Amino acid sequence: MRLRDLPHSGCVGVRVRPKSVSLTSPLHLGKIIMTSEVSRSWWPRALHLLVSGLLLSAHTSTAAYTVDASEPELETSQVEVVLGYNASLPCAIHPPPNDAPALTLWYIGSGEAPVYSYDQRPTSRPNRWSETRVFGERASYLPLEHPPVLHLTNVTTQDAQLYRCRVDYHTSNSRQAWVRLSVIVPPTHIEVVSRMSPVEVGQINDVVSGPGRWSSNVTIEPEEKPLVAGRRANLDCTVIGSNPPPQVTWYQQGQEVEPLRTEVQVGDNITVSVLLLDVTREHHGRQLVCRAQHPTLSDATLEDIYTLDVSFKPNVSLRLGRALNPADLQEGNDIFFDCSVDANPPPYKIRWLHQL
Structure with missing residues (x-):
């Protein structure tokens, strides 16, 4: 667009294409040609239009990082996990050539507030953040996996959601992927219930309706x-x-x-x-x-x-101790007796009597 193409009266409209200007690309201002055909009175208006156009370009270039999250893409990854086990949610995005991720955000469905973020912009080390009300300390992002995954430990039934992963790049537009997590809940207990048959013996329908139909x-x-x-x-x-x-x-x-x-x-x-x-x-x-x-x-x-x-009543038997020989008893030696009682319930009391 050259300034000499501007009309000499009326309003001037400028359309800025969002993808035509990059925040990291230098602005080639030398391509704007100034000629003597433009009146000096138009210079302030032209400068205003130039600045407005630059601001609008910067705004739309920043908007390139915002993606439409109204509905999932056609391809949604499916992940199934048993309750209490660990799950890996893939961020199945094909990265653009010659570019690297700067920021990865995880959302639940089309929600606007992220529940997890992994910041890879140049710092001392990557910065991780997790929404404690959603994941607590159970979530961790593994960027070196292929594809990268959000790893969840000790999965609960509340984790069964549709998730959206969004990746912001340094120079390219943001990209996103969808993954649905399904949580399988195994049976907690089995109960056998006895039901009486509504058919009485001898009636016309007194038959067995099929295998296993016997609850007794x-x-x-x-x-x-x-x-x-x-x-x-x-x-x-x-x-x-x-x-x-x-x-x-x-x-x-x-x-x-x-x-x-x-x-x-x-x-x-x-x-x-x-x-x-x-x-x-x-x-x-x-x-x-x-x-x-x-x-x-x-x-x-x-x-x-x-x-x-x-x-049954007690059955009592009395005998010398096993170590004693009845034929070799001597005065002054100790004698042991074994009293055996066979009874149910067992006796609560046993008395010894001598010379009644």
């Missing part, structure tokens, strides 16, 4: 406690939730035993098998197993194990 539980309980040696006891095995009713089998020390009876409560979908046991002291500590098997699902088997706790 099996429990063994004696009708009276405690179990006492010398008495008869009934033990109930209750199965809840099987439809059709299960096949119930009893085992004692690995051997199958026949139950006294088996009852089915149709309305409540409950099966109760009763075992009659003549309790002896030898039953103490033995295990009873009640096993319920679905009649149509061979793999659908549940069982409960019950350890018998039998109360």
Whole structure:
């Protein structure tokens, strides 16, 4: 643009192209030609237009560092991590030739405030900053990785966001990349819930709807406690939730035993098998197993194990100490006796009596 091309009256408009002037490039003012055709009265206005144009150029050149963050680019990196593990968010930007990063900023989505910055402008060493309310001390930038990554430790569910990385260069325009972090949360606990079937035994829909559709539980309980040696006891095995009713089998020390009876409560979908046991002291500590098997699902088997706790009166035995020989007892020597008591519950008191 030459000043002699300016009109002699009216307003003058100047359009400055943002990319035509660089802040680091020298301004070639010698290309502006001043001729005698321009009136001296136009010199102040021309100087004003020149300064305004320079200021506008500087403003637009600075604006080249601002990028549109309204929506992600077409290519968004995807990162998945399990809750509590570490994650690396890539800043997948192709750097311009013959230029180096000056400042790297990380944002959440299209937010305007950065949550992490890595300043590589000439200083004693790179300056790092992290928003404590977002990352705390868990974030660190690794610029030597290919591509560079923002490394997060001990990832939380709040870290599952869409992130934007923006890199400002020394002479080139800023560039940005998007990355979405997904956090996988594993199961914290497993709960088995028993549900009663809405179909009663004998109804038209009394069928199994598919494999694994058997939610039941099996429990063994004696009708009276405690179990006492010398008495008869009934033990109930209750199965809840099987439809059709299960096949119930009893085992004692690995051997199958026949139950006294088996009852089915149709309305409540409950099966109760009763075992009659003549309790002896030898039953103490033995295990009873009640096993319920679905009649149509061979793999659908549940069982409960019950350890018998039998109360019985003390059985006492008295003998000489093992180190003594009954045929070689001498007057004046010490004699030791062993008193063995077999009882359940264990005796709380033992008394020794002599010459009653």
